Amino acid sequence: MKDLYKDKCKSINRFRPSIGHQNNAITRLLVLVAVFVLGFMFMMVTCWLNLYMFSGQPIPKFQTKEVHDFPLECLAWNKTLSCPNNYPTTHDNLDHSSFNTCPEYFRWIHEDLRRWRGTGITRDMVEVAKRSAHFRLIILDGKAYVETFRKSIQTRDLFTLWGFQQLLRLYPGRIPDVELMFDCDDRPVFNIKQYFRRPNPGPPPLFKYCSDPWSLDIVSPDWSFWGWPETNLKPWEMTLKDIKEGNKRVNWKDRIPFAYWRGNPSVSPVRADLVKCNVNNTHNVDWDTRLFIQDWINESVHGYKNSNIEDQCTYRYKIYIEGWSWSVSEKYIMACDSPTLYITPRFYTFFARGMSPLQHFWPIRSTDMCKSLKFAIEWGNNHTSKAQEIGEASSRFIQEDMKMEYVYDYMLHLLTEYAKLLKFKPTLPPNAVELCSESMVCFADGKWRRFMEDSLVRYPTSATPCTMPPPYDPTTIKAIIDNRTRAIKQVEMWEDEYWKNQHLKH
Numbered sequence: 001m002k003d004l005y006k007d008k009c010k011s012i013n014r015f016r017p018s019i020g021h022q023n024n025a026i027t028r029l030l031v032l033v034a035v036f037v038l039g040f041m042f043m044m045v046t047c048w049l050n051l052y053m054f055s056g057q058p059i060p061k062f063q064t065k066e067v068h069d070f071p072l073e074c075l076a077w078n079k080t081l082s083c084p085n086n087y088p089t090t091h092d093n094l095d096h097s098s099f100n101t102c103p104e105y106f107r108w109i110h111e112d113l114r115r116w117r118g119t120g121i122t123r124d125m126v127e128v129a130k131r132s133a134h135f136r137l138i139i140l141d142g143k144a145y146v147e148t149f150r151k152s153i154q155t156r157d158l159f160t161l162w163g164f165q166q167l168l169r170l171y172p173g174r175i176p177d178v179e180l181m182f183d184c185d186d187r188p189v190f191n192i193k194q195y196f197r198r199p200n201p202g203p204p205p206l207f208k209y210c211s212d213p214w215s216l217d218i219v220s221p222d223w224s225f226w227g228w229p230e231t232n233l234k235p236w237e238m239t240l241k242d243i244k245e246g247n248k249r250v251n252w253k254d255r256i257p258f259a260y261w262r263g264n265p266s267v268s269p270v271r272a273d274l275v276k277c278n279v280n281n282t283h284n285v286d287w288d289t290r291l292f293i294q295d296w297i298n299e300s301v302h303g304y305k306n307s308n309i310e311d312q313c314t315y316r317y318k319i320y321i322e323g324w325s326w327s328v329s330e331k332y333i334m335a336c337d338s339p340t341l342y343i344t345p346r347f348y349t350f351f352a353r354g355m356s357p358l359q360h361f362w363p364i365r366s367t368d369m370c371k372s373l374k375f376a377i378e379w380g381n382n383h384t385s386k387a388q389e390i391g392e393a394s395s396r397f398i399q400e401d402m403k404m405e406y407v408y409d410y411m412l413h414l415l416t417e418y419a420k421l422l423k424f425k426p427t428l429p430p431n432a433v434e435l436c437s438e439s440m441v442c443f444a445d446g447k448w449r450r451f452m453e454d455s456l457v458r459y460p461t462s463a464t465p466c467t468m469p470p471p472y473d474p475t476t477i478k479a480i481i482d483n484r485t486r487a488i489k490q491v492e493m494w495e496d497e498y499w500k501n502q503h504l505k506h
Helices: 003-015 016-055 073-078 104-112 123-132 157-171 236-247 267-273 296-301 331-336 369-383 386-402 404-421 437-442 446-453 474-505
Strands: 137-141 142-147 176-181 205-209 258-265 289-293 315-320 340-343 362-364 434-437
Touching: 003 437, 073 437, 104 404, 123 331, 137 157, 142 157, 142 258, 142 340, 157 404, 157 434, 157 446, 236 289, 236 331, 236 386, 236 404, 258 369, 267 289, 289 315, 296 369, 315 331, 331 386, 340 369, 362 474, 369 386, 369 474, 434 437, 437 446
Parallel strands: 176 205, 258 289, 258 315, 315 340, 340 362
Antiparallel strands: 137 142, 137 176, 142 434
């Protein structure tokens, strides 16, 4: 038995050397392959380096997506009162895979500047615009300078300049040299007819927050995109997130089936007419509107408890109406997932021309306003799917095509196209001062400082700007206007028929 066990062990051990030899052979083969591959890679790198060395070219550096943060340097500013020089003036580490076309409303930039295509913009034209401007903005070699003429209402000028300064931080090296005049008041100034009569030095280019079809003024994003401390409106990027969360609180069909508006009716006659449609101001008639007067002084005393934008998305319909001119409330109202009842406007903002009646809003007559609102609400409550679709389209337009990245891209393309028209070299006036984020925020306090810090661009973007679409041709512009007019006339026909039937019933 013992001998049998020894023989079995010998037979088992007989196989072990052959298995070991086989494993060793495979291992040696893998090692040889690895050595060959590494040697080949080493030779290729050596040859590549030698080619650059003998050609006299510098060895290229591999780019990384490392992001450097550039916070505010208020301690250094308070000591020297001079702007820091560590922020980059160029940014080459761009992600070209982020290519996309700008939203359709960018095409109106070409139309706004069309009046200077033939003549260009001379210094004399710019100086004519000075009589209405609050400040002259000069951008030279990626740095901003301002010459102030007069103080604006509240802090409009401060936050407008803050926006341009953040644009320079977002896109260093991409902003061309420009010199422009900016008016921070509400209404457009320069009428087209006045500046196309001879003799005349030419139409003055003036940047504004809004314009109208009869004016020359060039529209640019308003100050509230970076915050409006006097009304507790936070920077746009933060507000958009708040509204998006507010929209989730109540499903649209579960919202109060009336039209909501809150504002100051004393700033224009048309708003005074709107208040007459309130349920408390009519006898025996409920126009299905719920209108609230906004007392900003009282709101500031009580901490703006009734002014949170995200808390106002609980009604099925929202009303937009202009004040003395366009209203800042436009973008907040249209982001609420509720159809906007858009009372016939006179003015337009930089993005408003990208919206269409019956797609993004429901048009309301400015005459016989109460009946027009009543019909719109009746129609929406009887066509809930279509009404909800309009509300979602306007909200999607604001949330996606009006996000802060596109606001900056609009400013970039507007300045780029404007700079192409300049017939003179921008220069610094004797009393112009350099702008930087530190010079604007380090002396501020309270909400003014907090809103600027919240909207600070901390580092250059690696994304490329959206691609500017081409200008409209006259036929396309006519088609846009005709389609808009046709949609409004269609609503008015429905409305007239509705009230005619109501009259026959009684």
